[in-house]
Amino acid sequence: MESELILHEGGCHCGKIKWRVKASRRVVAWSCNCTDCSMRGNVHFVVPSSDFELLDDSKDFITTYTFGTHTAKHTFCKVCGITSFYTPRSNPDGVAVTVKCVKSGTLDHVEVRSYDGQNWEKSHTETGIASFSKESS
Numbered sequence: 091m092e093s094e095l096i097l098h099e100g101g102c103h104c105g106k107i108k109w110r111v112k113a114s115r116r117v118v119a120w121s122c123n124c125t126d127c128s129m130r131g132n133v134h135f136v137v138p139s140s141d142f143e144l145l146d147d148s149k150d151f152i153t154t155y156t157f158g159t160h161t162a163k164h165t166f167c168k169v170c171g172i173t174s175f176y177t178p179r180s181n182p183d184g185v186a187v188t189v190k191c192v193k194s195g196t197l198d199h200v201e202v203r204s205y206d207g208q209n210w211e212k213s214h215t216e217t218g219i220a221s222f223s224k225e226s227s
Contacts, residue, residue, distance in 0.1 A: 096113070098187075103167070103170040106148065107174055109174070111137055111143070111187050113187070116199040116201070117201070120203055122204075124205075128207070133188070137187060139183060142185040153166060153168045165177070174191035180205070180214055180219045
């Protein structure tokens with residue numbers, strides 16, 4: 091789904107967390123069945139961390155939850171509790187952006203792929219998800 095990168099804006103429900111992300115109008119998003127994602131119903135796309143920018147004083151309203159390997163950093167708003175982005179275990183060099191937290195009007199197409207978080211290592215190898223946080227050349 092390669093194409094020109096544009097700026098998307100988004101954030102949490104209460105507006106305390108705001109961000110910009112550089113990504114295509116057409117993205118590949120992941121629906122994961124790990125214990126955390128399945129409870130939250132999260133569907134996210136992954137970008138290199140250099141393509142993600144927190145705005146204003148957003149960092150003051152973020153809290154983080156980790157479990158298991160503690161590689162994933164599940165960030166959410168201290169006020170409203172929404173996870174609008176986080177650092178995934180699959181892509182510790184990137185940012186996972188929650189599709190539903192992107193302001194409407196800039197995403198034209200979202201291809202949703204399944205990630206088997208219950209069989210994490212196998213899915214990580216088979217899906218090629220790690221490549222989604224690499225810088226484009």
